[in-house]
Amino acid sequence: MSQHCRATCPEEKEQRRHLILDAAERLWLDDPERMANIAEIAQAAGLAKGTLYLYFRSKEELLLAMHERHNSLFFDSVIQRAGQDAPMAIEDMIGLIRGLLIATPAFLPLATLCHGLMERHISLEIAYAFEERTHAHLDLVVAALQRHFPLLTQALMLQSYALILGLWQLLRPSPLKELMRQRELVCACTDDYLNALGLALRALWRGALSTEG
Amino acid sequence: MSQHCRATCPEEKEQRRHLILDAAERLWLDDPERMANIAEIAQAAGLAKGTLYLYFRSKEELLLAMHERHNSLFFDSVIQRAGQDAPMAIEDMIGLIRGLLIATPAFLPLATLCHGLMERHISLEIAYAFEERTHAHLDLVVAALQRHFPLLTQALMLQSYALILGLWQLLRPSPLKELMRQRELVCACTDDYLNALGLALRALWRGALSTEG
């Protein structure tokens, strides 16, 4: 391939980062069962393999960046809804989460994969910076929600996230269901999981919010 | 290497499976940051690389088997405690879980890794068989616990497990803390996580058990 035009100024570089992440996300959604390799992502982004390493120091950092984009989307959506005038009850919160999970089917598989990899190849500084940003963002979410849930704490948000993530790992579409689902093109976020999640969050929030009350 | 004594009857073969899993676990605990490769595990088990493939069809099946052993240990401990005469309250349950997590430091990292891998290279039949056995075992746990918590359901157990797993992934020793901890040989199950888990489980159980009441 002839050499691509270069991204020289910082804005262009940021743009190209997103171009790469978009390509990776597209591949992931095409086949959520497998993680594309670097060569495929590069090709999908119209870049050469080596070029990706100018924007991400490792494949895992790239995955983490995808995950962080998901997180941000998620957090921003909650903040936006919390900012609206309509009051929120627990059920509204659960409905919001449900909607977001369905709208972003790559979120949980990718989060799971990322947390599996964190075990391994992420550099300290990158992981630390990620955590910093995430917690800062989460603070904003908590602040926005406290308008509707005065007793809500960051701890409860973490617990909710943990339930969302952990339950998915335990109830994720079983292989057999998966097989059936592939053939019938059913949504990956099965009702099973979403219903179980609704029950769990309801119990958790009731327990948590009544405690402090 | 000279040939080892052979595992001829099924019991001996099962024993040798465990010998391999023990070796893998030992290596894991020696250096929780990295997963040993097959050659190392084989060497640690005093066997040839090819021999491992007589007992596990792939590295991932081996990891899954390690994870399943942890699960079983965990479940059996709960069942045993539930079978004792002393009555159990929520705090007893939380204390039990806390103790088990501390006693089995490889549990959560390995579980996380396994759930990350399930995404990928495990065959349908193996994954399915694993799920079957796990759910059957979990049924026994629920039955044993209902003596102490009449309103307890399998759903609540799953939710609790999800919290345990998900919270750990969110609060796991951050890389920086990890670095400090390695040098001071602090237990991997930080108080941070265990305390957060205690709070979360308490809220969840209170919400869940009071709901139905």
Added chain:
Amino acid sequence: MSQHCRATCPEEKEQRRHLILDAAERLWLDDPERMANIAEIAQAAGLAKGTLYLYFRSKEELLLAMHERHNSLFFDSVIQRAGQDAPMAIEDMIGLIRGLLIATPAFLPLATLCHGLMERHISLEIAYAFEERTHAHLDLVVAALQRHFPLLTQALMLQSYALILGLWQLLRPSPLKELMRQRELVCACTDDYLNALGLALRALWRGALSTEG
């Protein structure tokens, strides 16, 4: 598997040798494209892998033994025909060869494989003994045929054999033809090869037998 009855006397051992060769031949004919591995041959023979090594010192020796059986069959058939009263012309010889090749479809593939392996793992003594026996047998063939072809020499027999073998390697069913043939169950000894062989042998014999005349 429970232990088989043992072959103690030499006759039984020879019988078991043939039992193994029969099993190997059956597998070869089932799928002439691939050479079965030792485990498959052992299973087909109803014996354990290790047992085969009591009868053949290596897999290659087993193949060579199969090949030698083919050779002997071939030679004996020629000797038998030559012993009949009906006179033989070149065309009779060619027809006889053609018939034998069709009747023993494993002959040429196995011969080819054996000659490829001779390059490698056969022990000196085994290879030498094989050659001795083969040449002795070939002498008988030549003696029998000279009744019909007074000018025939062992050299011509060797040349003919070389043509049979070499031409097959050059004209063997091409992969694409092979694919088509598999689906239509056509005989592996294509007319192409047999016709080419007929022409070649005719030329060779005419040239050879007329020369000396």
Added chain:
Amino acid sequence: MSQHCRATCPEEKEQRRHLILDAAERLWLDDPERMANIAEIAQAAGLAKGTLYLYFRSKEELLLAMHERHNSLFFDSVIQRAGQDAPMAIEDMIGLIRGLLIATPAFLPLATLCHGLMERHISLEIAYAFEERTHAHLDLVVAALQRHFPLLTQALMLQSYALILGLWQLLRPSPLKELMRQRELVCACTDDYLNALGLALRALWRGALSTEG
């Protein structure tokens, strides 16, 4: 190993293919008894194992490429000689072949090995492409030779090649002779074989060329 200079343009890549084939050929000639493994060939070529797989999809494709080079060398030599003004008789042809076989001692062992392997692990497309190229090249040989032998056909060329190959397999240096020869460094193309081949080709060509006349 530090990284080698890269083969960027197609010509350099073709050159590197030959570099690999040269290394393999060198190893083969060093010890004709055994086929070097991929790691050895890579090392001999000064490349990494993985790099070889950039140029040859499997070990067998590499062997086939070596064989094809031999074939091409052989064919080109015949074409060149045929293009000279000096007229050719059968004896010239036989002398030419003899010289080529002596000059390329790896030719027949490798051809034999390749034809043994074709039985097995070569993909359809590779095998087919090889055959296509070979037959196209052979056509050129026939065209060039017809200037000297008007009655010569491609069939006769194939028959001759079959004799060359088949006779070698039947008369190849017997293991015992081989042993003696190794110690005395005698040429692998024994007089036995070359003389037998001369007789056979003479008979074949006389028979073939006189037929049509």
Added chain:
DNA sequence: AATGAATGAGGTTTCATTCAT
């Protein structure tokens, strides 16, 4: 900055052969 050839680790697989039982 961009490229993609080269690297090399390592998991996967197959299998002939050995040897304790």
Added chain:
DNA sequence: CATGAATGAAACCTCATTCAT
């Protein structure tokens, strides 16, 4: 003699990563 678990060499193959161009 018979067994089949164990061996270990070697091929296969993928792939993240590096670095000369």
